[in-house]
Amino acid sequence: MRIDILTVLPDLLKSPFEVSIMKRAQEKGLTEIHIHNIRDYSTHKNKNVDDYQYGGGAGMVMSIEPIARLIDKLKSERDYSEIIYMTPDGEVLDQGIANELSLKGNLMILCGHYKGVDERVRIKYITKEISIGSYVLSGGELAAAVLVDSVVRLLPGVLNDETSALTDSFQDNLLSPPVFTRPPEFEGMKVPDVLLSGDFKKIEEYREQEAYRRTKERRPDLLGEE
Template sequence: MTFKATVLTLYPDMFPGPLGQSLSGRAHENGLWQLETSQIREFATDKHRSVDDTPAGGGAGMVLRADILAKAIDAATGEGDQRPRILMSPRGKPFTQAKAHELAEGPGAIIVCGRFEGVDQRVIDGRDLEEISIGDYILSGGEIGAITMLDAIVRLIPGVMGNMESADTESFETGLLEHPHYTRPAEFEGRGIPEVLTSGNHKRIAEWRQSEAERLTMERRPDLWRRYIDGQEEV
């Protein structure tokens, strides 16, 4: 099974963008995952290829029409297509590393990139779109969010990363932020490498890394730290 992403967007030229470089780019070239885009505007019915209209009830901005977006989704969904349908939305559930793992283990995703003030709620409900957010801020559209999400997913697909062990110790994999890293030179601008890391004592090194991960998480992400502590108490 090859992971296949279909991105519905008004700006298909934004893809693959960064996804065509580095790990994800090489993985795409090697057939480990597939990416296709669908121009939502192709499903417009008027001569101006309009895809939006004024919000019911009044208000600023425009809203993506349900009928046009529904046609785009239906055209992207093949018979028996079991891929989840995702709408990039600032009001969606936060995207997490756990969600990245869940999606990486599946057949792919149909990803709708919102624009304007949002998407008509009827197509969200009628096409069972799962709203996902990459953070508590507003972007011009869902394309950058989709690229971010796909980058996090693709690197977890088997064969994409050369050393999956490195992924196991990254931030969020264990519920903690990642510990600090050091390499050569042994001294840089008067700063040395912590002695424990050059001791050759693997038990002490593991303990130091765990301690530093806990310290950084407690200082920088008290929300993660609380969840981590709660999880430890439940064990």
């Protein structure tokens, strides 16, 4: 999978992809992540990429021309399964969306900034709009990093234990059960006996029960309950 991210703040996006799982995924050749500075495609002397919005009002708007130049260039070089715009009014990211995108080929992600992008960008180019929650960030960069992380970790071979992603929270509309490691007892708090029993059938039953219990307590909406 190749992921191209379009932004006016490329430096903000570098570090999340230079460490841990994202770094290893690239080193293994399982994904390529390319960050493009939209300002490089501005024809203005000062590399401006925004302008006042028609009709007045506070906040600048990202201009269509530099974005269009960059998108057209990338599209001329390869096909993209989705061109995604990170926006508060998009579809809220969940595990299902991450699973779906992990099966795609090349992805392009546009990070909004200022008051947003000229609506004609969305009309002409965008195939999917995604939000990471009902709040506003200074730009789409951090949201894009969240999206990329949620997708890339699902690619085969990225995680050392390929079954790990399948047991993450939300994969079955359930939260993950509690997990424990050594020591077996700490300040009077003991690891549940069943996890030390070696009986994998009982362990699996325990984990399923705990996942359901935790979900019912903390996120009943995932079970269709209020």
